[in-house]
Amino acid sequence: MTADDKIVNKSEDYFLCNEDNRPLYRQIIGNRTLSSQPVVDYDDAELTAVAVSVLDDTIFAAFGTAKGEILKAVIYPTYSAVKLKEPRIHNFGRDILHDMYTSPDDKHLFVLTRKQV
Structure with a gap:
């Protein structure tokens, strides 16, 4: 052990x-x-998963939703917290499970649904 x-x-x-x-x-x-007050707010989304990445002094978050979307935001420092606009919307069509991870180099996001990785 x-x-x-x-x-x-x-x-x-x-x-x-x-x-x-x-x-x-x-x-x-x-x-x-x-x-605390939220640093970003998604009124129209039910968040089911979160994964974070750190680049220098900035923390980025990727959120999975019940509708199968991936949303991204800068969450720290709080004075620069902002939702990120993605030119390509990722929609897996199924709820994103809570097991969502970033690769060690923070270049890839691993997303799980009930039938997809």
């Missing part, structure tokens, strides 16, 4: 209590509610 397996197989309580004082989980422990 690898160290990663030992962490993955821990209960949710383990992470909420942050027993090992892991920096990754330090921000989710507390008694104050965090809230």
Whole structure:
């Protein structure tokens, strides 16, 4: 069993209590509610998946929808958050499943529907 397996197989309580004082989980422990305004808003879309890519100091997001569309946006820094217009609309005709990933070089987006990759 690898160290990663030992962490993955821990209960949710383990992470909420942050027993090992892991920096990754330090921000989710507390008694104050965090809230924020959305940086982009898609009123006409039901988002079903998200994948993010980082280029320098900018974070890009690709969103899959229940109608099978791929939408893209710059989401950070928030002062420059904007929906990106794509000249070619990707529409898979089926809902995009939550398992959507970018390649390690951020050049490709892997999208899953019930019958397509």
